[in-house]
Amino acid sequence: MRMRKKKNGAKRMEACSEILIKEPENNKGKWKEFAENKEISIEIGCGKGRFILENAKRNPEKLYIGFEKVPDVIVLAMEKVKNDELKNVYFICDDASRLCEIFDENEIDEIYLNFSDPWPKKRHAKRRLTFISFLEIYKKIIKDGGKIFFKTDNRPLFDFSLEQFEKAEIEVSDVCYDLHNSEYEKDNIHTEYEDNFSAKGFSINRLVGKVKKA
Ligand SMILES: C[S@@+](CC[C@H](N)C(=O)[O-])C[C@H]1O[C@@H](n2cnc3c(N)ncnc32)[C@H](O)[C@@H]1O
Known part of the structure; x- marks a missing residue:
């Protein structure tokens, strides 16, 4: 997500x-x-x-952590949570490649990946947040039976991700190529990107991965 530098960002x-x-x-x-x-x-x-705010409101019994590498973006999410006085949301401004330095094995219950950057060039495939090396990190920090929820408008990224989940031996279910016209839509929380791409006519793909530890 490219953003112009925010005035008073640090403040x-x-x-x-x-x-x-x-x-x-x-x-x-x-x-x-x-x-x-x-x-x-x-x-x-x-x-x-928008997504984490609504998810946290619907599930006050859970703790939510918004993880985002761009300070000028995360600040907008933090301001929303602060204005709504939610007590079950925190934020970490860092890169996902460092997740294993931050979380120990089995510490996390679920992970959401919403409209991750597609990195369409083949030579950039390793940067995709569903590349196998990232899935291996998620597998470590998620508990046995924990879930990864992934949605994207980008069909090539989705097809690539299905292959990566299989390679990483993460069981995939609830695969859907048109989320907004599916049974899952009633509980679906729309993200900013989701509304943007959906308005442009893209259908939304979605899957759930379940981590099984030996
Ligand atoms: C396309 S935007 C989608 C934002 C939001 N999830 C939505 O659906 O509206 C992708 C976001 O992921 C963040 N991001 C990309 N790679 C990341 C990484 N390696 N670690 C942390 N955040 C990352 C970007 O900075 C950007 O804000």
């Missing part, structure tokens, strides 16, 4: 400091304690935060 981040986890690696192995034993759900690439 605005600081104003949300109580929900920004600045040194997340210090919580490694202690996230359940931090979450007071609530289930922990992460959205990787949470963007401007």
